[in-house]
Amino acid sequence: MMTECTDQVVGDILSSWRYDISGISPDMRTDYEGHLQSCDRCRRRQRLHRTIDVVLIGISTFSILAFIFALAVIHHIEPLRNWALVMHLEHRYVALTLKGAAALGLLVSLASWILVAVTTPAPVYITGVALAQARVLQERIPEEFRGRAPRNVA
Ligand SMILES: [Zn+2]
Numbered sequence: 663m664m665t666e667c668t669d670q671v672v673g674d675i676l677s678s679w680r681y682d683i684s685g686i687s688p689d690m691r692t693d694y695e696g697h698l699q700s701c702d703r704c705r706r707r708q709r710l711h712r713t714i715d716v717v718l719i720g721i722s723t724f725s726i727l728a729f730i731f732a733l734a735v736i737h738h739i740e741p742l743r744n745w746a747l748v749m750h751l752e753h754r755y756v757a758l759t760l761k762g763a764a765a766l767g768l769l770v771s772l773a774s775w776i777l778v779a780v781t782t783p784a785p786v787y788i789t790g791v792a793l794a795q796a797r798v799l800q801e802r803i804p805e806e807f808r809g810r811a812p813r814n815v816a
Contacts (some may be wrong), residue, residue, distance in 0.1 A: 668701045681708035682783040722775040729768035736760050740772035 676694060677776035681704060683694045698705050720788070779785050 667703045671705055672697045673701065676704055677707065680711045680782070682711070684783045684786045710742045712783070712787050715778065715782040715787060718778045718782070719775065719784045719788070722771050722778055725771040726768065726775060729764050729771055732764040732777055733761065733768065736764060 672694065676697065679685075681698070683691050683698075686694070698708060
């Protein structure tokens, strides 16, 4: 069962922003931060939306890599056509078609990656999580090694 929002007005504003307040100036943020702290429903929604953002950017990153890999494989097998003389034209045609499809797929994946990065707070969110992880890792480094660890990890 879903709990009710404690302040429907603030909740509606937050939901229209997909619960992303990273773009608002810090002094205007306090009310919304307070609501996210006190309201279970909005906090859960915020987590859901950030998970969606991360999944979307993960999928597009994965498909970019997959298409790059496909292009590399096609590029690698293409010279085979030279000794398959009978299949020459046909093979070349197939290789070109595959290459075109892979290149198109790569372009689409790149475009969707940029779209996700621009329209969602995913980059900010991921950077924040990465920094928090780095801090945790740094705290785990034994005392004697800490002097050698990079200091610029804030
Ligand atoms: Zn709420």
